[in-house]
Amino acid sequence: MEGYDLIGDVHGCGATLAALLERLGYHQRGGVYRHPRRKVIFLGDLIDRGPRIRLAVTIARRMVEEGEALIVMGNHEINALAYHHRAPAELGREWLREHTPRHNRIVRETLEQYRDHPQEWDETLAWFLDIPLFLERDGLRVVHACWDQSRIDELRASRPDGRIDLDFLTAAVRHGTREFEILDRLTRGSHITLPEGVQIQSGDGFTRRSFRAHFWAHRPRTWGDVVFQPDNLPGDLELRPLSAAEAERLTYYGPDEPPLFIGHYWCEGIPALPAPNIACLDYSAVKFGRLVAYRWNGEARLDADRFVWVRVPREEQARPQPWEIDFD
Incomplete structure (x- = not known):
């Protein structure tokens, strides 16, 4: 094997995923994309929002099951599992993830595209539950949102393979539990709450009252040192000092750690x-950006020249078409 091709959030752009795999030298044999000398690692969030969700899941799942790819769990797979499993009576609600207008909107396209394929959706949910939260192998690390070593060590102590089950998921919907802290940090990363009355109207149409913070700034001092999202902070909030409590909650991934x-x-x-x-x-x-891969060949210091991507144009007629991969 030469190395791994790591692929970011697909979000239902199944035809674009097929085009990217072809560009990377993977070709379909027996209904599975294969490469003679490489394997793929998917970074999670296969579902929601995009036009070909079933296709995206089918491509990834077949590759994983045939040993041509690996995958880690994204927060959208977690969301789907919680949305479709009933809550115990003591939670005081019907579902682990409540069916609010916001949550309904996020999962809407996925449910519509699987509506006429209920057995396939049930099998897909069962497969999601078999996906690990992180991978560490051959000198690299992979996680959907944040590598927090203390929480990964805590998970490994009871679940060495990084996989969860329904009991873990049920415990994780309760804020403050060990399971919540692990799942939230690894699949959603760190968030910092905005001041009272301040909110961000994000590009995807959602109102947010916190912002996403990264975890590789050494001794950050301000909010601007750690903000990591396309939406700008309102006003001069980038200059706002990190409080001691905010700084303490942040994870730090240093430059001497393995490639992540x-x-x-x-x-x-x-x-x-x-x-x-x-x-x-x-x-x-899925917002007409790029579906991106990184071709990793074992290097400890990453190289931006190893990015490979396919752009997703707004014009319908210009988008990649899945000519030979209609699985219906």
Whole structure:
């Protein structure tokens, strides 16, 4: 094997995923994309929002099950599992993830595209539950949002393979539990709450009252030192000092740690490295950005020239078409 091709958040852009795999030298044999000398690692968030969600899941799942790829869990897979499992009576609600207008909107496209394929959706949910939260192998690390060593060690102590079950998921919907802290940090990263009365109207139409913070700034002092999202902070909040409590909650991933690959953060523009040993591969494909891969060949210091991507144009007729991969 030469190495791994790590692919960021697909979010239902199944035809674009097929085009990216072809560009990377993977070709379909027996209904599975294969490469003679490489394997893929998917960074999670296969579902929601995009036009070909079933196709995206089918491509990834077949590759994983045939040993042609690995995958870690994204927060959207977690959301789907919680949305579809009933809550115990003591929680005081019907579902682990409540069916609020906001949550309904996030999962709407996924449910619509699986509506006529209920057995396939049930099998997909069962497969999601078999996906680990992190990978560490052959000198690299992979997690959807944030590598927090203390929480990973805590998870490994009881679950060495990094996989969760329904009991873990049920405990994780309660704020403050050990399970919540692990799942939230690894799949959603760190957030800092905005001041009272301040909110962000994000590009995807959601109102947010916190912002996403990264974890590779050494001794950050201000909010601007750690903010990591396409939406700007309102006013002069980037200059606001980090409080002691905020700084204490942040994770730090130093430059001497192994190469780390993450998704989740809706980056924009030309793919770039936020740190010499960290690559974020989520470049907003479903928002007409780029579906991005990194071709890793074992290097400890990452190289921006190893990014490969397919752009997702707004014009329907210009988008990649899945000519030979209609699985229906």
